[in-house]
Amino acid sequence: MKAKDIGIAKPGSSKANKTGSWRIESRPKFLQKDCIACNMCLLICPEGCITGKEKNGYICDYAYCKGCGNCAVICPKDDIDMIREE
Amino acid sequence: MKQFIEGSQAVAQVVKLCRPGVISAYPITPQTHIVEGLAKIVANGELKAEFVNVESEHSAASLVLGSVASGVRSFTATSSQGFLLMIEVLFNIAGMRLPLVMTCANRAISAPLSIWNDQQDSMTARDSGWIQLYAENNQEAADLHIQAYRISEDKDISLPVMVCMDGFILTHGAEVVDLPDQSEVDKFLPPFKLENKLDVEDPKTLGAFADPSYYTEARYGIQVANSNALEIIPKVSDEFKKIFGRATGGLVEGYKLEDAEQVIVAMGSIVGTIKETVDELRAEGKKVGVLKIITYRPFPVDAIYEALKDVREVAVLEKAVSMGYAGPLYADLKSAISCKSKINKISGFVIGLGGRDITKDSIRQVYSLLSGEEVRCEFIGLDPSFEGNG
DSSP: OOOOTTTOTTTTHHHOOOOOGGGSSSSEEEEOSSOOOOHHHHHTTTTOOOOSSSOOOOOTTTTTOOOOHHHHHHHHTTOOEEOOOO | EEEEHHHHHHHHHHHHOOOOEEEEOOHHHTTTHHEEEEEEHHHHHOOOEEEEEEESSHHHHHHHHHHHHOOOEEEEEEEEHHHHHHHHHHHHHHHTOOOEEEEEEOOOSSOOOSSSSSHHHHTTTTTSSOOEESSSSSHHHHHHHHHHHHHOOOOTTTEEEEEEEEEEETOOOEEEOOOOOHHHHHHHOOOOOOOOOTTTTSSOOOSSSTTTTTTHHHHHHHHHHHHHHHHHHHHHHHHHHHHHHOOOOSSSEEESTTSSSSEEEOOHHHHHHHHHHHHHHHHHTTEEEEEEEEEEOOOOHHHHHHTTEEEEEEEESSOOTTTTTTOHHHHHHHHHHHTTTTEEEEEEEEEGGGOOOOOOHHHHHHHHHHSOOOOSSSEOOOOTTTTOOO
């Protein structure tokens, strides 16, 4: 790599950067019991790694989830738990 | 063709000959005449370029950053407060390794407000990665702009170049300038091609995030490009001479150095006055010479050492001061050559701030002070009634 090319980013760089490795303590567990499909967890996720449409059908991609816990905090039904990272 | 012309108009004419596709600037004294001239040239259809009016110098610099990034040769110019407003963007332009040429019509910095000349503005960007060239007269200012594009666009450099010319003294001073033909400039300056340009067909982001495992290398790259420039700038000057028939540019220029025991080092228009004074001192039997610094960044350490290695005493005269220490040129020169040569004295003098006239008497005063004790930051021409207690 040439020094002049540093800082030049091609499209898709977010996909290449597997931020799941940043998780150190805990990960979200989608309980899928009381979910009302309000979509809040999907919208607040800074990585955009939560997917879902139906009630009790939401899940995240752990390859990108940084374990920030925002989804668990915003969930109005307490249907996402932060569990200890194994 | 030789013309009696104002410095700003000479610069506007040669910039036109370099065929920039985008020009953007915000008016500020004493730079304004340059872009006024270019605005007229574009409006008259003499140059196929887009002249973009903007609301500030920050925008002007950002705009040309974008136009160069999309692969279009561009130009901007500023002075003083406008320069300071550009500075964030100037670092970005260098960091993204974008070849650009801008003129700094050197002017003092507020406060107190002064529209007059010194070189404190461009000195604030000496650490930015930009190459800085300083012009002694209008011919040199014109020629340096043409060379600047070649230097800037060299693939082993790929850095922006700033041509610094003293405000009013050069920008508003009229003298005879030999303006080149379009065909000569075309022969010297091939069309601009940027390796990593913004392109919708091949999308990319420039200047994006570099984490700690890359950032150092990016900055190191700018340092290496600056070292390359030390090799390339003299070659560009040689090639310029072949095509245009006159020698301008390069790293440094010596004047009456052959047997000189004392040398005055300076840059910009002040060098003309020093040369005149040195002629008189020579007639009086004094072995004095002048070393003009043309390329200030990258700092031509070897060329300076070569020019000064047999000299006994050196006086550095400059229109800038790094507050709390000394003149920046003095500091650079001293660290570059002391302990390495026969020089037993390097004295630093600050002169001509905020447009204070620099006369032959001022230069003679420096010369006489040089024989005394070594000084680091002596202000020349201070009002004697001024109470020097800060």
